[in-house]
Amino acid sequence: VPTVKQILADKAIKGVYTVDAGYTVHAAVALLAYHGIGALVVVDNDEPVGIFSERDYARKGIITGKRSHETPVRELMSAPLVTVSPDQTMEECMELMTSRRFRHLPVVEDGKLVGMVAIGDVLMQVVAAQRSTIDQLQGYITGKY
Numbered sequence: 679v680p681t682v683k684q685i686l687a688d689k690a691i692k693g694v695y696t697v698d699a700g701y702t703v704h705a706a707v708a709l710l711a712y713h714g715i716g717a718l719v720v721v722d723n724d725e726p727v728g729i730f731s732e733r734d735y736a737r738k739g740i741i742t743g744k745r746s747h748e749t750p751v752r753e754l755m756s757a758p759l760v761t762v763s764p765d766q767t768m769e770e771c772m773e774l775m776t777s778r779r780f781r782h783l784p785v786v787e788d789g790k791l792v793g794m795v796a797i798g799d800v801l802m803q804v805v806a807a808q809r810s811t812i813d814q815l816q817g818y819i820t821g822k823y
């Protein structure tokens with residue numbers, strides 16, 4: 679059973695992209711675009727305090743008509759933060775993502791932010807596992823084993 683630690687090891691992006699809670703929404707959206715990602719962990723004095731995603735912007739930013747140049751990220755972020763630990767399983771991540779409609783789970787170890795698991799990272803693991811099962815079954819059917 680894959681763990682969060684393994685998911686992080688297979689990711690192309692190492693580390694976690696964050697944004698300060700006092701930064702403007704405009705700056706945060708620019709960071710999302712610049713890094714080509716869907717969510718940033720929001721930090722306040724180096725403490726993770728929330729998450730700011732494309733969805734937060736789409737649902738709370740545009741509709742409420744707040745000015746992105748004047749509104750701090752802390753006003754649009756989702757909080758409190760729901761996190762996972764490196765030893766949790768991929769199944770636990772899938773369960774959280776499905777039941778609570780999360781696409782991103784920040785990973786925390788000993789109170790420190792150590793990674794980010796996105797829905798695409800989980801999907802990549804599922805597809806790889808299925809491919810390996812199919813290969814084994816094909817080998818079995820064609821008498822390779």
Ligand SMILES: NC(=O)c1ccc[n+]([C@@H]2O[C@H](COP(=O)([O-])OP(=O)(O)OC[C@H]3O[C@@H](n4cnc5c(N)ncnc54)[C@H](O)[C@@H]3O)[C@@H](O)[C@H]2O)c1
Nearest residue numbers: 691693694695715716717718719794795796797798799802
């Ligand atoms: N081929 C791959 O390896 C791969 C991996 C992940 C996602 N994707 C694709 O990218 C698209 C969007 O993916 P998504 O919905 O999972 O979300 P996303 O666009 O936010 O994530 C893309 C990648 O960036 C990483 N990431 C996102 N925010 C991060 C942050 N703040 N700090 C560090 N890393 C961060 C994710 O873990 C993931 O690996 C989908 O089409 C998905 O299939 C591909």
